[in-house]
Amino acid sequence: MSEVKLSAETRSEFGKGAARRIRRDNKVPVVLYGHGTDPVHLTLPGHELLLALRTPNVLISLDIDGKTNELAIPKAVQRDPLKGFLEHVDLQLVKRGEKVTVEIFVHTEGELAPGGNLLEHVLNALPVETEATHIPESVTVSVEGLEAGASILAKDIPLPSGTTLAVDEDAVVLQVLAAQAEETEGETAGGEEAAEA
Numbered sequence: 001m002s003e004v005k006l007s008a009e010t011r012s013e014f015g016k017g018a019a020r021r022i023r024r025d026n027k028v029p030v031v032l033y034g035h036g037t038d039p040v041h042l043t044l045p046g047h048e049l050l051l052a053l054r055t056p057n058v059l060i061s062l063d064i065d066g067k068t069n070e071l072a073i074p075k076a077v078q079r080d081p082l083k084g085f086l087e088h089v090d091l092q093l094v095k096r097g098e099k100v101t102v103e104i105f106v107h108t109e110g111e112l113a114p115g116g117n118l119l120e121h122v123l124n125a126l127p128v129e130t131e132a133t134h135i136p137e138s139v140t141v142s143v144e145g146l147e148a149g150a151s152i153l154a155k156d157i158p159l160p161s162g163t164t165l166a167v168d169e170d171a172v173v174l175q176v177l178a179a180q181a182e183e184t185e186g187e188t189a190g191g192e193e194a195a196e197a
Contacts, residue, residue: 003060003061004048006045006060007045008030008044011041019088028045029042030049030089031088031091035093042064046086050085053074053077057103057104057135059073073132074090075090100131101128102127104135104136104139105138107141109142112145115148118177126157126165126173128164129165134162141173148176149178150175151172152172155170
């Protein structure tokens, strides 16, 4: 779990025009909410925030106007669909020791049993409850030797200490699908010619 420190400024201008001006200055409009407090509207440095968000479930330490410090985790990120730059980010306030529900990536290791079967990720990310300052970036599960029809359930995935499932333990996370017999292009073309004749 990595913690990234960012300087934040409160903002009083809202709307599309204000957001455009903020982005022109290479900053990102952000809303910080949680713990029953009123949402706080901030601007954060765009490049530093973009780098921070490359780490899944990053913990962000905000220095707000040089007066207060808050911890937050990303909850929603809006990007420009074409250029990919950050348009807006929602951050959720957290406290040290507090439990939060997040999704962590599931990585696999090992080779499936021979036969060309396919591994399907039914859940790309696993919902878990964990301490805000100890969020695991991901979990790894072995698929070594699994055959068609095999599946890995949420309860089968080893979780770090202090992390519990926030999804039904019998939920399918990964499953092995039988290989499909594919016709080659030559066979298909030959079949069409025979049909025309």
